[in-house]
Amino acid sequence: MIANSNIDNFLYDFEHSCQKVQKKTFIKGETITSYITKRNQLCILLSGSADLVRYDLNGNKTIVEHFSKNNIFGEVFYTITTNNELLVEAKENCDVLFFIYDDINKKCQKNCKFHQTLTQYLPELILNKVIDLNMRIELLTKRSIRDKLLSYFSILSTRKLSTSFELPHSLTDLADYLSIDRSAMMRELKLLKEDGFVTKTGNRITLNYK
Amino acid sequence: MIANSNIDNFLYDFEHSCQKVQKKTFIKGETITSYITKRNQLCILLSGSADLVRYDLNGNKTIVEHFSKNNIFGEVFYTITTNNELLVEAKENCDVLFFIYDDINKKCQKNCKFHQTLTQYLPELILNKVIDLNMRIELLTKRSIRDKLLSYFSILSTRKLSTSFELPHSLTDLADYLSIDRSAMMRELKLLKEDGFVTKTGNRITLNYK
């Protein structure tokens, strides 16, 4: 994170004053939005968590992106191709702000404080997104399942400042996130344990290497 | 592209007035920068083309990102991990602007026009970067070499508004970009030709499907 902002509560506490912004609530499992046309929609996840997912013709699910609090998403970040439908699915109950990217730099009628704050924080939110995407590409470009797992663990370890950490998602989701077959991933995870690289107790991974 | 900006020539014509910005020239093959420490460096490629590359312990090269005119890059977009050195290599002669991200929102002493324009266009440049990265993730999450190739061709086809287009890079580079083995890619490309999906004449690909 670059700046020490306190965007957290400001956005959340916003009352429905700004005409250009909509706030909606979703329950677990609901589809928040689908990237179909180029409406330049931009969304901010205020609470909960959600996944951007794609299902291919073979029935494979890919978790294209995982969103948690204050992450931004929307069609504005995509060139929509007809080939693949992209859906944002709520993993938990979610509060989401919706607005149109092109409206951001236009002042809204009331010149409201919310709009100002949004404009102020957006660069930081987008920068965080770029950092996340680059981290993701780092994982996906790893050549083997082993390297993908080790890189993923290494990132979690760095984030928690500890060699021991909880896996934030299910192993099924992890396979869909790394874009690999689940059973193959389980096999590799077993080998990593046997080779002494990692220890797994329940949901907790401990790294045994530097 | 979201806005109809004409950033192209403005940035290029900037004379060395702004204290906070440096312009440097590189010849083909030179290393433009290396992501080692978190200096929050941000760069704009004014002319030429460059690759962000990573070499792993097995000698595999990965083209993490490809940059052409007006693309931005730099450490500011990364959480640097000690595991992998990331290098930006000039593929052609390049002109590059360097500055520190944190300085952007500070007004420079002279309150120069360049600085103003930069601040104005940066959101658009970053947005374009996010779009590129998402496109990249789309490719990398494809499960097979065949799907990676077809998706890549599909993107080029959409860009050129034609089912026929030139490959912008060598096949060797394409394999490094898709993070796959070159010989395996060549084999798959051959099969795609044999199966009638694509025609290849020299550097030109023609898609024979809708």
Add this chain to the structure above:
DNA sequence: AATAATTTGTTGCTTTTGCAACAGAAAAAC
């Protein structure tokens, strides 16, 4: 508390991908 649904863990077999090594073509350098 009982049932349903999801997740974890495992394995045999098949397919895909990677590796190594090479020859010819094309491009770049001298």
Add this chain to the structure above:
DNA sequence: GTTTTTCTGTTGCAAAAGCAACAAATTATT
């Protein structure tokens, strides 16, 4: 214009990953 380097194209073999199918464990739901 010749030499050197890089790129393309190919192949046999080895290794890795995917697929299918299932049982046990865990977590949700009613």
